[in-house]
């Protein structure tokens with residue numbers, strides 16, 4: 001029965017006529033209604049099961065297998081390859097340095113092989129078809145919706161995927177493992193045990209924590225790593241601010257240690273000298289964290305971790321340029337504007353016998369954006 005016959009010699013078919021049509025007739029009707037003209041349609045392998053067809057199928061499956069294996073290697077690399085920092089002169093540095101290349105290469109190969117497999121499948125096993133369609137405007141009515149579904153079903157049938165078990169299994173494995181890898185990569189970094197390592201865990205301390213009886217000085221960055229510029233109170237004008245980093249005498253001459261101390265994301269601190277006579281409200285329990293008019297606050301914004309680089313001496317506001325959070329240096333660096341909800345942690349400081357600023361201890365609360373163990377201290 002031709003479509004023309006089914007519609008009674010022209011026009012759009014009624015619901016009853018649609019009900020009586022086979023999926024193939026509906027698919028053909030969809031093409032006619034959409035003014036699609038199939039110029040050419042020929043299956044790649046008119047006789048199913050030939051050796052040429054099997055060869056084509058195996059070559060497509062090979063790419064899906066490569067993708068699946070690469071995805072698996074990515075997951076294993078992401079989970080188990082040594083990724084903790086190892087210094088260049090330490091054993092295990094070579095393996096550590098390969099972490100990023102390993103997960104980058106396996107992930108890239110998984111995506112590439114999956115893409116090649118899909119393209120190969122279309123090129124080698126899809127029927128050759130050339131269609132021409134006229135564009136038309138307006139929303140779809142019931143006839144269009146039902147015929148399009150039938151057309152999609154017919155197209156699915158044309159792909160011959162239903163009878164290709166090898167392709168189904170390898171494609172399923174590749175897509176499944178790739179999806180699993182994506183899920184692990186997205187969720188893996190969110191899973192972290194803050195108690196692992198006890199008091200030494202990275203989330204609990206910063207480079208400002210003194211080990212034993214060593215002194216941790218405040219130094220500025222002169223641009224030359226080996227040039228150690230420690231700070232004395234007289235180095236700063238009233239109403240000024242300096243960015244400072246931790247320094248230990250044991251690090252002097254050791255470029256790597258110096259670099260590490262300065263590059264640590266939780267290391268930067270703003271050392272602020274308020275103008276004399278400025279009224280300050282100190283947080284209970286932190287009455288001796290400052291040294292006279294000198295206050296040291298973490299530079300890492302408690303909103304999303306940007307550097308709070310700006311200090312406005314006129315009103316003692318510390319500004320974060322990322323989302324405009326503002327903190328009041330005279331009110332324990334409490335946020336007074338913007339999205340940040342917590343104060344900047346204050347570093348306890350004093351001056352040693354030689355007149356240099358030193359840290360009296362590490363911060364007493366986590367630095368940067370809050371995590372689940374941060375206690376409210378105000």
Ligand code: FES
Pocket residue numbers: 301302303304305306320321322323324325338339340
């Ligand atoms: S990171 Fe500072 S306001 Fe958003």
